[in-house]
Amino acid sequence: MILRATVICLAMAGPAWAQSLQFPSNATLTREDVVALDSYAVPTDIWADGELPLQVVEGQVTRQAWRIAAPSLTTLQILRPLREQLRNDRFRVIFECQTEACGGFDFRFSIATFPPPEMRINIGDFRFLASERQGSEGMEYLTLFVSRTAQAGFVEITYVAPAALETAPIADAAATPLRALGSIPDAALADQLDTVGHSILADLAFDTGSAQLGAGPFVSLQALADYLADFPDRRIALVGHTDSSGSLEANIALSKRRAGSVLERLVAVHGVPRRQLEAQGMGYLSPIASNLTQEGREANRRVEVIVTSTR
Template sequence: MTDPRPHLPSRRRRRAALPALLLALLPLPGMVQALDLRFPAPATASGERREALTSYNIPTGPWQAGSIPVTAAEGVFDQTAWKVAAPGMTTLQILAPLREQIAETGFTTVFECETTACGGFDFRYGTDILPEPQMHVDLGDFRFLAARRDSAQGSDWLTLMVSRSADTGFVQLTTIGPAPIGTPDLTVSTKSPFDPSATPTAAPVTETAAPAPLTPLAAALATGQPFALDDLVFPSGQSTLAPDDYASLRDLAAWLAANPAATVELVGHTDASGPADANIALSLARADATRAALVALGADPARLSTRGAGPAEPRADNATPEGRAQNRRVEVILTSTR
C-alpha cells in the first residue's frame, strides 16, 4: 500500500507508526498537553512532593549579588526525582534528550546553566531540591533548566535539575501550573529514546513514602549551613577530646554513611582570650581530634578535612563568660557531594 504521507520525513513517519514512542499526546482544544518524560537509560523514581495549590519561585537566572532571580508561579505543584542507571554518561547526555522532549511538548527554555555558570554552591543551596538520598546534586557537576509553556488556562512552568554520582544519574523535575501537567511517565527504555526500535518496558509504580523529617544536623548540611557539635567536651586549653559517647558524632557518622558521596569540613573555633596564633593552633588541633573520633566510628578519613578558625568567627559576645563558652566549639559544614 502506498504511504499516504509521502511528504513526511522518515523520522516523523516512524514516530507516527509507533505511537508507543510518542513523547506526548497531541493536545485537544482547550487542554494542556501532557508531559511524559522518557529517559536515556533505566530509571527509578526516588522521591516526590505534591501540593494541590501553592505558589513557587522559579529560578530564572544565576546566583548573583547574593540572590537568584525568580519568577513567581501559582497552581498545582509536582516535584519528582529519579535515579538513572547511567554509568559513564555526562550530565549533558542525560539532560539533552529530556530537553528535546520538553521542547516537543511546547515548552520554551527560559534559563539554562551548568555548575559554575549557575553560581555553583550558592545556586544549588538557593534552589529547592528534594533531600538526600532522594535527590543528589554534585556541587561540581550539575545542570539546571527552567522552561515555560502558555495555554488558554495560563502559564505552565517546569524546572529540571540534573546531576550524577560515580555511576548514577539524578534527575529532578518540578512542574507548576493552573492544571496538572501530567504525572511524568515512569515507563523507561534501556535503549536511546531516539532509537525507533526501542520498546518501553513498564516498570511497577509504587507509592513513595513521605520522607522522614530531617535531623537538625542533616537540615543544616542540606542548606549549606555550619552545624555546631555542641556536646563535645575539651578540657580548658587542651585539644584532647574528653572520653564520652557523643551523640553529635554518632549522628554525623551515620549521616556520612547515608551520604557516601559527601565530604565535610570540621572547623575548630575558640574565644578571643589569649594570643590569636595560639588559639588558631588550638582550634585546629580540636578539629583534628574530632576528625580522629569520627574515623574511630567508621567515617572515611578522606572525606573529612579540618580547619582552625581560632577566634575569627565568633557566634556570641566574647565580653561575657557565656558568650566565650558559645564561641569555643567545633562545627561541621558540607564541602561537596562529589
C-alpha cells in the same frame, strides 16, 4: 524522557493536557510530591551579587526525583534528550546553566531539592534548566535539576500547571536505556575500593616540599565523595606519600599534611562527613617507583585511599 504534550479536545469535559517526559527504562522514580495549589520560585538567571533572580509562579506543583542506574553518565548526556523533548512540546527554555556558570555552591544551595538518597547533587557537576509554555488554561512551568555520581544520574523535575488543568503523569520510563558514551576513569575508583580495598588518587597535584593541594577540580575526589555518599557506613584512610628528598621525619610530617589537605577538601568542597575520614602519612617508606628519576619521584608523591571499615 521526552516530554510530549497533546491537546485533547473534549466537547463535554473541556481541554486536557497530557504530558509525559520519556525517561530511559533504567530510570526509577524515587519520590513524587504533589500540592494542589502552591507557589514556586523559578530561577531565571545565575547567582550574582549575593542573590538569585526568581519568578514566583502559582498553580498545582508536582515535584519528582528520578535515578538513572548507569555508571559514568555525564550531565549533558542526561539533560540533552529531556531538553529536546521539552522543545518539541512547545516549551521555551527561559534559563539554562551549568555548575560554576550557574553560581556554583551559592546557586545550588539557593534551590530546595529532595534530600539524599532520592536526589543527589554533585556540587562540582550539575545543570539546571527552566522552561515555560502557554497552555489553554494559562502558563505552565517546568524545571530540571540534573546531577550525577560515579554510579548513577539524578534528575529532579518541578512542574507547575494551572490548578484547573487536568494532567497525566509528567514522566515515565519507557525509552531506550541510557548508558555512558564511553568509559570514564572515576568509575574505576569505586571498583578498586570494592575489590582490593585501596586506590591511588592519581590526578592530585603536589609540588616538592609542599602540602598544598592544587586548585583542581580533581575527578578522583568527586568519585571518592560519590562512593562515600553511596556507602555512608564506610570509613577510609587517606595516606600521604612523598619522594625521598629530605629527612624521614620531615617527610612523614609532610605526607600527613598532604593527606590532611585532601581530607579538608573532601569535607569543605565535596560535603563528605568528617567521621568517614582520617589522614595518615608514610613519608618515603612505601615508594611505587624509583626515586632516582624525576618521573619516579613524581609518582611517589601521592595520596592513597584505603577502606578501613565497612560498618
